[in-house]
Amino acid sequence: MEVDNNKYIDHLRSYYTTVLSQIITNDGRFLLAAIKNRQLAVFSVEKCLKEFHRDVVELIPNNNGDDLVSNFLSHQNRRRPINVFPMERITCLHSMQTANKMKTFHSDSQYRFIVGGVGRLKTYRLSMQNLDECEQEWMIKLPSDSTMINAITMAGENRIVAGCEDANIYTFDCETQQQTAKFSEHNDYIHSLKCSNHDSASPLLYSCGEDGRILGWDYRSSNKPIISLEPFRNPELRRTQYGKWIGSIDVTDNNEWIVCGGGPKLSLWHLRSAKCAHIIDTPGVVYSTRFIADNSKVMAAGTANQVIIWQLNDPMNPQHIDSSINTIYSIGYHHYDKFDYDLYSFSGDSYQIEVCKNAKFIDWKLYVS
Incomplete structure (x- = not known):
């Protein structure tokens, strides 16, 4: 029996696929996934919602009878990408505000997003009017061409922040693409960044890294941290077999709480008192x-x-969702205001992206390859 080597290699490649980062567009219609083999995959979340949840069908308009997405999808392929764009090496993605700020399903939306790679940041625009084109808008070069970007966030409306493997955090002006600041208090590479709500009285930038430290910065006025936490020094959190690194953080909009995880146990901290409030032993x-x-x-x-x-008001009873992905690197989340509906997506070292709507079990899967 003759074996088609190309088909065999494509089949084998699917088991070595890794999705490094993913985002759901601001209106909830699409999911963008950064694949390790230098590709960007675009999925229609809207189509999956219609197919799998009848209660949503009537809540998403048919775009005046002209459903652009249906031109790219057959019934059998609704869980596969609408399109896959070749890219330079992608390490992380971050969404920028859509041209249409209303969280509705309109065919004239334009999606802008930031791609982090090695030595450079790029912004792209994907238009609903032309789903087969992903247009680069501009590019920012880092001081070194070999510096890998591990995390991206937005500080306010006009600052892009990049956390890098050289242990530095750089901020850039969106309009001029010029570097505006550099934060250098970490002594190992950065894993995660988070900026609190820029509409608050005191917006802060938070960072964490391989050195095990969580730092908070007033990015508007100083390049010295005003908050410093070291979870690995807490005996109740320490797990020497995993190391002291902090892989991810998130902060509430009011700068009251921060959650962090990595080598130490998953923990919730009260920022004003700098005290650990709760621990989950993952x-x-x-x-x-x-x-x-x-x-x-x-x-x-x-x-x-x-x-x-x-739940913050019931931390002693955590819930669990079983996943087929051995290592999950990215969590996507979107709340549909119009019909009070939450959607979650998980991706990592798998050719599948898992999606659920009830935070209890996986409802369906998207297939990268």
């Missing part, structure tokens, strides 16, 4: 954490084929 390390549901819950994932959810 079975493995944590690579992704985030507050969800108006900051009333925490969701975290990493190794051990498990997503953990716990």
